[in-house]
Amino acid sequence: MNVAQEMLESKAVVKAKKKSIIELKDVSIYYDEERAVNNVSFKIRRNKITAIIGPSGCGKSTLLRALNRMNDFVEGARVEGEVLFSRDNLYGKDVDPVEVRRRIGMVFQKPNPFPKSIYNNISWGPEINGYQGSTDELVERPLKQAALWEEVQHRLHEPALNLSGGQQQRLCIARALAMEPEVLLMDEPCSALDPISTAHIEDLLFQLKSRYTIVIVTHNMQQASRISDYTAFMEMGDLIEFNVTRRIFTRPAIARTEEYVTGRFG
Amino acid sequence: MPFSTEKESLNLIRRHKKAKLFARFCALVTWSGVLLLAVLLYQVSVDGFRWLDWQFIESFPSRFPDRAGVKSALVGTIWLIIMVALISIPVGVSTALYLEEFVGKGKIAKIIEVNIANLAGVPSIVYGILGLAVFVRFMDLERSLISGALTMSLLILPVIIIASREAIKTVPMSIRDAALSLGATRWQTTWSHVLPASFPGIMTGVILALSRAIGETAPLIMIGALTFVAFLPEGPMDSFTALPIQIYNWVSRPQEEFHELAAAGIIILLLVLLIMNSAAIFIRSKTERRLK
Numbered sequence: 001m002n003v004a005q006e007m008l009e010s011k012a013v014v015k016a017k018k019k020s021i022i023e024l025k026d027v028s029i030y031y032d033e034e035r036a037v038n039n040v041s042f043k044i045r046r047n048k049i050t051a052i053i054g055p056s057g058c059g060k061s062t063l064l065r066a067l068n069r070m071n072d073f074v075e076g077a078r079v080e081g082e083v084l085f086s087r088d089n090l091y092g093k094d095v096d097p098v099e100v101r102r103r104i105g106m107v108f109q110k111p112n113p114f115p116k117s118i119y120n121n122i123s124w125g126p127e128i129n130g131y132q133g134s135t136d137e138l139v140e141r142p143l144k145q146a147a148l149w150e151e152v153q154h155r156l157h158e159p160a161l162n163l164s165g166g167q168q169q170r171l172c173i174a175r176a177l178a179m180e181p182e183v184l185l186m187d188e189p190c191s192a193l194d195p196i197s198t199a200h201i202e203d204l205l206f207q208l209k210s211r212y213t214i215v216i217v218t219h220n221m222q223q224a225s226r227i228s229d230y231t232a233f234m235e236m237g238d239l240i241e242f243n244v245t246r247r248i249f250t251r252p253a254i255a256r257t258e259e260y261v262t263g264r265f266g
Numbered sequence: 267m268p269f270s271t272e273k274e275s276l277n278l279i280r281r282h283k284k285a286k287l288f289a290r291f292c293a294l295v296t297w298s299g300v301l302l303l304a305v306l307l308y309q310v311s312v313d314g315f316r317w318l319d320w321q322f323i324e325s326f327p328s329r330f331p332d333r334a335g336v337k338s339a340l341v342g343t344i345w346l347i348i349m350v351a352l353i354s355i356p357v358g359v360s361t362a363l364y365l366e367e368f369v370g371k372g373k374i375a376k377i378i379e380v381n382i383a384n385l386a387g388v389p390s391i392v393y394g395i396l397g398l399a400v401f402v403r404f405m406d407l408e409r410s411l412i413s414g415a416l417t418m419s420l421l422i423l424p425v426i427i428i429a430s431r432e433a434i435k436t437v438p439m440s441i442r443d444a445a446l447s448l449g450a451t452r453w454q455t456t457w458s459h460v461l462p463a464s465f466p467g468i469m470t471g472v473i474l475a476l477s478r479a480i481g482e483t484a485p486l487i488m489i490g491a492l493t494f495v496a497f498l499p500e501g502p503m504d505s506f507t508a509l510p511i512q513i514y515n516w517v518s519r520p521q522e523e524f525h526e527l528a529a530a531g532i533i534i535l536l537l538v539l540l541i542m543n544s545a546a547i548f549i550r551s552k553t554e555r556r557l558k
Contacts, residue, residue: 070447075371102449112440114459124458125448172444179448 021046021183021213022067026081029062029071036062038237039081044183044230049205049214051228051245053221055260059237060217064185067215068104069097085183102129105181109188111168113160113175118143118152121160121171122178129179138178145211146174147204166197173204177212184208186216190223202227221261225249233257307536314529322530326496327512331523336531338495339512342411343480343538345499346508349415350422350479355472357419358426362468365427366434367456386424393421394488402489409490412502417485422475429471433464466550473546477539483510509535 020043029037037059044050052060062071069090071077083090090100113121122139131138139156143149148170152163160171169189176184186205190198205214205227218224224231224245231248233241233256241248241257252258270278325335369375397417407413437460445455486508493515495507509531516528 068447070443073442073446098449098451101447106443106447108440108443108447110440112438112444114441114444115463124445125450128448128450128454128458175444175448 019046020044021086022215023084024063024081025084027063027066027083028080029059029066030076030078030080031074032076036237037066038239040234040239041081042232042239042242044213044215046213047209047211048229049209049216049227050230050232051224052215052217052232052234053219053224053260054234054240056219058234060234061187063234064187064215064217065106067183067185068101068106070101070106072097102179103181104183104185105176105179106185107169107172107176107187107189110192111165111172113163113168113171115159115161117157118160118163118171119156121175125175125179142174142177143171145177145208146170147200147207148174164197166193166200169193169197169201170204173201177208181212183213183215186214188217188219191219198223221249221263225261233260235260310529310532310536312529313526314531314533317527317530318533322527323534327494327515331521331527334516334524334527336509336512336534338498339507339509339531340534340538341498342491342495342506342508343535345411345502345506346415346418347476347480347538347542349411349502350418351472351476353415354419354423354426354475358423358472358475359430359468361423362427362430362434363456363461366431367452367460382424382427386428389484390421390482391484391488393417394485396420397485397489408503409492409505410503411499411506413489414486414491414506414508415502417489418479418482421482421485422479425475425478426472429474430464430468433467433471434460436467437463462553466553469546469549469553473542477542480535480539480542481510483514486511487514509538 022044024041024043027037027040028035040063052064054060062077065071065074066079067083067090071079079091085100085104088095114124116124119139122142123135126138127135140149140153143152148167151167152171160168163171169192173184173189190201193201202223205216208214216224216228228245231243231245232239233248233252235256241252241254243253247253248257249261252261258264322335323340324337325333326337327339328334365375365378369378394417397413397420401407401413401416402409407416441459441463442455445459446452450458491511492505492507493511495505499506513528513531513535516524516531519525
């Protein structure tokens with residue numbers, strides 16, 4: 001990479017900083033007395049894909065679940081520091097976690113459709129949030145966004161569990177998109193899928209970027225380098241390095257990062 | 267044998283033998299249980315079958331065996347089942363949901379859990395004494411259906427709670443995660459996903475518990491259900507009798523005919539149980555298919 005490119009990129013960093021949608025400030029997460037995440041601070045940019053990578057047990061999933069307060073359901077989990085979402089702390093006193101989760105959606109590691117029809121999988125979220133209007137339209141849009149419409153439009157009322165694993169995962173993405181979240185959190189969404197389904201989902205993420213902000217946890221470094229704009233590298237609960245993805249994978253500032261991304265450990 | 271040395275194949279034969287032996291042992295135990303039940307059924311049928319007719323179902327108890335029947339006892343039992351179900355299912359399932367979904371895994375939950383498990387083992391006569399003291403005397407409900415139903419509900423609540431909790435535990439965490447991540451409240455998650463998914467298991471526990479309640483005699487005797495009732499209960503405050511009490515009453519009479527009437531009563535009781543259990547299996551298979 002030449003100097004000009006680098007300068008351009010660092011300019012882009014500065015510019016993008018102004019457009020952050022989530023800002024983590026000294027976030028530490030404990031399970032009872034054990035510290036799983038250690039004073040992590042970085043910013044997540046609007047309409048970009050941010051990848052969190054690191055070896056198993058480094059706290060990346062824990063950190064992700066802290067971004068929409070899913071850790072509230074884990075016995076003994078406690079979050080310190082601030083997670084600012086459009087300048088409000090997600091952990092502030094008068095914040096309703098239910099509202100947080102409506103605006104920051106999540107897709108999980110294993111596809112987890114409800115044991116209901118494809119249609120009901122999509123419509124349930126908006127319905128419980130008081131959506132009124134045509135549910136047919138409501139179901140069509142997210143399925144199209146998730147590139148699943150063509151495959152399922154003629155069998156919307158069949159059980160979702162009849163779909164293949166890759167289709168199920170796209171259904172779960174569609175289900176999250178039906179809520180029109182501002183941010184989409186993805187916890188290793190391809191780890192249970194075959195390479196073709198994985199490619200499908202990666203293509204999908206590219207398309208979704210224009211409308212949503214995506215944070216993806218992945219143990220697959222090729223995936224992170226292919227799809228993300230920014231990458232956070234974590235180890236043992238510490239944020240080792242955060243930068244634009246190309247920097248992380250070509251010229252990381254810290255030796256540990258380089259060792260990890262080049263596959264010399266972990 | 268191909269692929270293996272002699273030592274290996276001897277070892278294999280020994281392992282197969284062990285497996286076969288164990289399977290035979292299990293079969294023996296199973297069939298001896300079934301046999302015992304068959305003998306019991308046979309004995310009861312031989313004794314009671316000739317008394318089983320419409321007249322037996324339609325008649326009130328009587329001093330004369332020819333005219334005696336189970337009408338009031340059968341109606342009393344049906345009243346009792348329905349009232350016990352109405353009381354114990356909402357209370358039991360709500361308790362289970364609360365313990366599993368809302369209270370967490372702290373110390374208090376552990377204490378409650380141990381206590382419920384203990385209560386499941388308390389002899390039914392003790393519940394009868396409790397019912398007598400609390401419902402009949404203290405709350406002044408008298409020796410009525412409602413006293414009986416409340417006592418029976420107390421008796422089977424621990425079973426319903428334990429069975430429901432086990433059923434709720436089998437609902438995968440990922441389903442809850444999915445619902446909660448869509449901005450559902452705990453209640454919406456529970457009502458729309460956890461409860462339907464655990465419904466078949468809960469039903470099984472409830473029916474088993476209700477079946478137990480139908481067969482219980484001791485607590486009803488304790489709270490003073492009548493043994494000779496020549497009228498039908500018309501409301502929850504009426505006095506009543508029930509099948510097991512009627513059977514007990516007939517068995518304790520000296521005349522042979524009454525013993526045979528008791529056998530006929532047992533057949534009726536078994537039929538009621540059979541109908542309930544079939545209903546449970548039907549509901550279960552129906553809901554399970556829908557979930558798949």
